Amino acid sequence: MKLLTAAQIREADAYTIQEENMASLELMERAARAFTGWFENKFLPTEEVFVFCGPGNNGGDGLAVARLLHQRKYKVQVFIVGDTAKASEDFKANLERLPEEVQAQTIEEEKDIPELPLIACVVDALFGTGLTRPLTGLYEEVVEQLNNSGACITSIDMPSGLYTDSQTPEGCTIIKADNTISFQLPKLAFFLPQHEEYVGDWQVVPIGLSEQFVSGVETDLYYTSRRDVQQLLKPRRKFSHKGTYGHALLLCGGYGKMGAAVLAARACLRSGVGLLTIQAPSAGYTVLQTAVPEAMTLTDPNRRHLSELPEAIDKFDVIGVGPGIGTEPPTKTAIGQLLATSSHPLVIDADAINIIAGSDRLKEQLPKNKVIFTPHPKEFERLAGKVNNDYERLQRLRDFCQEHQCYITLKGSHTAIGTPSGKVYFNTTGNSGMATGGTGDVLTGVITALVGQQYNLEEACILGVYVHGLAGDLALRTVGDIGMTASDLIDHLPKAFMCLQQPMS
Numbered sequence: 124m125k126l127l128t129a130a131q132i133r134e135a136d137a138y139t140i141q142e143e144n145m146a147s148l149e150l151m152e153r154a155a156r157a158f159t160g161w162f163e164n165k166f167l168p169t170e171e172v173f174v175f176c177g178p179g180n181n182g183g184d185g186l187a188v189a190r191l192l193h194q195r196k197y198k199v200q201v202f203i204v205g206d207t208a209k210a211s212e213d214f215k216a217n218l219e220r221l222p223e224e225v226q227a228q229t230i231e232e233e234k235d236i237p238e239l240p241l242i243a244c245v246v247d248a249l250f251g252t253g254l255t256r257p258l259t260g261l262y263e264e265v266v267e268q269l270n271n272s273g274a275c276i277t278s279i280d281m282p283s284g285l286y287t288d289s290q291t292p293e294g295c296t297i298i299k300a301d302n303t304i305s306f307q308l309p310k311l312a313f314f315l316p317q318h319e320e321y322v323g324d325w326q327v328v329p330i331g332l333s334e335q336f337v338s339g340v341e342t343d344l345y346y347t348s349r350r351d352v353q354q355l356l357k358p359r360r361k362f363s364h365k366g367t368y369g370h371a372l373l374l375c376g377g378y379g380k381m382g383a384a385v386l387a388a389r390a391c392l393r394s395g396v397g398l399l400t401i402q403a404p405s406a407g408y409t410v411l412q413t414a415v416p417e418a419m420t421l422t423d424p425n426r427r428h429l430s431e432l433p434e435a436i437d438k439f440d441v442i443g444v445g446p447g448i449g450t451e452p453p454t455k456t457a458i459g460q461l462l463a464t465s466s467h468p469l470v471i472d473a474d475a476i477n478i479i480a481g482s483d484r485l486k487e488q489l490p491k492n493k494v495i496f497t498p499h500p501k502e503f504e505r506l507a508g509k510v511n512n513d514y515e516r517l518q519r520l521r522d523f524c525q526e527h528q529c530y531i532t533l534k535g536s537h538t539a540i541g542t543p544s545g546k547v548y549f550n551t552t553g554n555s556g557m558a559t560g561g562t563g564d565v566l567t568g569v570i571t572a573l574v575g576q577q578y579n580l581e582e583a584c585i586l587g588v589y590v591h592g593l594a595g596d597l598a599l600r601t602v603g604d605i606g607m608t609a610s611d612l613i614d615h616l617p618k619a620f621m622c623l624q625q626p627m628s
Contacts, residue, residue: 124308124345124346124347124348124351125308125337125340125342125344125345126308126309126310126311126314126342126344126345126346126549127308127337127340127342128287128288128311128342129252129253129287129288129310131340131342132252132287132307132308133252133253134336134340135307135332135333135336135337135340136150136332138332138333138335138336139331139332139333139336142333142335142336143333147213148213148216148217150330151180151183151184151187151213151217152187153330153331154184154187154280154306154330155184155187155188155190155191156191157304157306157328157329157330158184158188158279158304158306158328159188159191159192159195160328161304161326161328162188162192162246162277162304163195165277165302166197166244168195168196168197168198170197170242170243170244171198171200171240171242171243171244172189172192172197172198172199172200172243172244172245172246173199173200173202173237173239173243173244173245173246173274174186174188174189174192174199174200174201174202174245174246174248175202175204175245175246175247175248175249175265175269176189176201176202176203176204176214176227176248176249177203177204177205177248177249177250177262177283178203178204178205178206178207178209178210178211178214179210179211179214179250179251179253180211180213180214180251180253181248181249181250181251181253181279181280181281181283182203182205182210182211182214182248182249183210183211183213183214183216183217184248184251184279184280185201185246185248185279186201186214186217186218186220186221186227186248187217187220188246188248188279189201189221189225189246190217190220190221190222190225193222193224193225199225200225200226200228200237201221201225201226201227201228202227202228202229202230202236202237203218203227203228203229203230204229204230204249204261204262204265205261205262207229230261230265231261232261233261233264236264236265236268239269239272239273239274241273242274243272243274243275244274244275244277245269245272245274245275245276245277246277246278246279247269247276247277247278247279247282247283247298247300248278248279249262249265249266249283249284249298250262250281250283250284251279251280251281251283252280252281252287252310254281254283254284254285254286254287255286257284257291257292257295257296258283258284258295258296258297262283262284263296266283266284266296266297266298267296269298270296270298270299275301275302276298276299276300276301276302276323277300277301277302277303277304278298278300278302278303278304278322279304280303280304280305280306281303281305281310281312282297282298282299282300282303282321282322282323283297283298284296284297284298284321285297285298285312285318285321285322286312287310287311287312288310288311288312289514290512290514290515297321298321299320299321299323300321300322300323301323301324302323302324302325302326303322303323303324303325303326304325304326304327304328305325305326305327305328306327306328306330306332307327307328307329307330307331307332307337308327308332308337309325309327309346311344313325313537314346314537314539314549315513315514315517316513316535316536317512317513318513319536343521343544343545343546343547344546344547344549345546345547345548345549346537346548346549346550346551347548347549347550347551347585347588347589348551349589349623349627350627351585352585352586352589352590352623353623353627355578355582355585355586356586356620356623356624357576357577357578359395364397365397365398366397366398367397368395368396368397368398368575368576369396369397369398369440369441369572369574369575369576369577370396370397370398370399370400370438370439370440370575371391371396371398371399371400371439371440371441371442371443371571371572371574371575372399372400372401372402372433372436372439372441372442372443373387373388373391373399373400373401373402373442373443373444373446373567373568373571374402374403374429374432374442374443374444374445374448374457374461374475375387375388375401375403375429375443375444375445375446375447375448375564375567376401376403376404376407376411376429376446376447376448377403377404377427377428377429377447377448377449378404378406378426378427378428380446380447380448380449381403381406381407381410381411381447382447382561383446383447383473383561383564384401384403384407384410384411384446384447384564385410385411385414385415386446386561386564386565386568386609386610386613387443387446387472387564387565387567387568387571388401388411388414388415388418388568389414389415389568389610389613390564390565390566390567390568390569390572390612390613390616391443391568391569391571391572392415392417392418392568392572393568393569393572393613393616393617394568394569394572394573394587394590394616394620395572395573395576395620396571396572396575396576397575397576398419399415399417399418399419400418400419400420400421400433400439401415401418401419401420401421402420402421402422402423402429402432402433403420403421403422403423403429404422404423404425404426404427404428404429405422405423405424405425405426406426406427407422408420408422421433425453428448428449428451428453428454429448429449429453429454429457430451430453430454430456430457431453431457431460432457432460432461432464436465436467437466439467440467440468440574440575440577441467441468441469441470441571441574441575442461442465442467442468442469442470442571443469443470443472443567443568443570443571444458444461444469444470444471444472444475445471445472445473445474445475445476445567446472446473446474446563446564446567447473447474447564448473448474448475449474450474450477450478454474454478455478455482458475458478458479458485459482459484459485459488462479462485462488462489462490463488465490466490466493467493468493468494468495468574468580469490469493469494469495470495470497470567470570470571470574471494471495471496471497472496472497472498472563472564472566472567473502473563473564473567476496476497476498476502476505476506477502477505479506480502480505480506481505486527489527489528489529491527491528491529491543492528492529492543492580493529493580494527494529494530495529495530495531495532495570495574495580495583495584496529496530496531496532497531497532497534497563497566497567497570498531498532498533498534499533499534499535499563500516500533500534500535503516503519503520503531503533506523507519507520507522507523516533517539517547520533520539520541520547521541521545521547523541524541524542524543524545525543525544525545528543529543530542530543530580530581530584532566532570532584532587532588534563534566536553536555537549537550537551537553538550538553538588538592540581540584540585540588542581542584548584548585550588550589550592551589551592552588552589552590552591552592552593552595552596553591553592553593553595553596554592554595554596554599554604555604556595556598556599556602556603556604556605556606556607557592557595557607557612559607559608559609560609561608561609561610562591562595562609562612564609565591565609565612565613566587566588566591569587569590569591569616570583570584570587570588573586573587590616590619590620590623591612593619593622593623594612594613594615594616594618594619595607595611595612595615597615597618597619597622598611598612598614598615601615
């Protein structure tokens with residue numbers, strides 16, 4: 124599914140209006156009905172609603188919503204901020220449509236800002252996707268008072284003051300919404316961690332924008348839906364055997380960190396790989412043979428850490444490396460040998476990332492179009508350089524992937540997958556319970572297994588990240604977010620794959 128810029132969204136609106144030969148006011152009405160439908164399912168008519176409107180089309184949306192909520196027996200009050208003489212035509216039309224029972228009050232100075240009751244529903248319709256400058260003056264005062272009111276705030280399309288697809292200047296005042304209801308498609312801003320306190324929980328409601336326009340418009344930003352991922356999943360053939368689904372090698376584990384190897388190995392097996400071999404320090408032999416009996420175990424000559432590559436390495440289809448290996452000098456040497464000699468696809472995580480991050484020579488040795496990195500944000504900064512905000516991080520992700528012709532799954536609430544072509548895919552599964560040690564090791568195992576099964580690297584990243592998050596969502600129903608562990612994800616991986624095998628209702 125595509126992510127569009129604010130400019131492309133305006134083009135989609137205009138295209139839809141022309142394609143359906145309708146007035147722009149009708150598209151606004153369609154959006155208002157979609158928002159109101161969501162609102163009815165969230166809030167009871169017994170709750171008092173305060174709608175704050177700016178003079179643009181976002182304010183016009185708010186006026187239409189106020190009218191529709193009044194028709195549904197909500198007690199609605201409307202407050203208009205700004206000069207209505209300069210308002211958009213659709214705003215003026217919806218102002219005229221407002222019932223007499225819903226009096227629109229104008230806020231002309233700070234003293235006009237109403238004091239809200241302790242329990243209030245606020246609809247933020249001040250500014251939408253078209254905002255290109257910081258809020259100042261009376262608008263800033265209104266937003267600050269709303270943020271301090273304690274009311275539950277729901278923003279229409281975008282939280283007022285937040286830019287849609289570029290960095291909002293530091294220190295600007297922005298609505299802190301509890302809910303943001305986006306029309307047709309989510310916005311790039313929703314996927315960036317720095318905006319969490321402004322966007323809150325976001326939902327998308329369809330308003331019938333032209334499918335022809337959306338399918339034809341060019342973008343390099345996407346988000347993954349269940350339908351997208353189901354199309355990637357390969358059926359398993361009746362006469363297949365263990366050799367059909369690849370032989371993976373995991374180079375992982377170290378003294379005191381053998382659990383990382385166990386988690387990666389168990390996840391790899393639960394993700395469909397045909398055969399799995401683990402090479403780990405000799406101290407972990409008994410642990411691995413006991414905890415992961417389905418895997419074959421090779422022991423490194425060094426008891427405490429990885430120091431060399433296995434013989435006959437060419438027999439493997441994919442190599443996952445990094446979980447728990449440490450950064451001892453012999454381990455660094457082994458990683459250098461792997462990059463210099465391997466013709467396999469590589470899934471690189473944890474300390475293997477840190478080793479490569481510290482050496483420009485190793486970065487230059489990265490084989491083109493054969494590497495997947497799976498860093499968390501700090502590991503990514505070591506690898507690609509420090510950044511000041513999430514937009515810089517996103518650009519650095521794209522630049523690094525294009526320069527080194529590699530893939531990166533930048534882990535987070537909406538894991539961002541960078542590709543050699545410059546495309547970025549945002550994931551839409553997962554939850555805060557996954558913010559615990561070992562879940563990254565699980566992801567390494569999942570993606571390694573998928574590459575072993577002949578998914579191309581882009582498919583393995585998209586499918587692997589999605590199913591990893593889906594397993595976390597399934598675990599959430601059983602154990603909750605506080606008590607979730609990485610092992611819970613592994614236990615729910617089979618059900619996650621089963622869910623993707625089921626047709627959508």
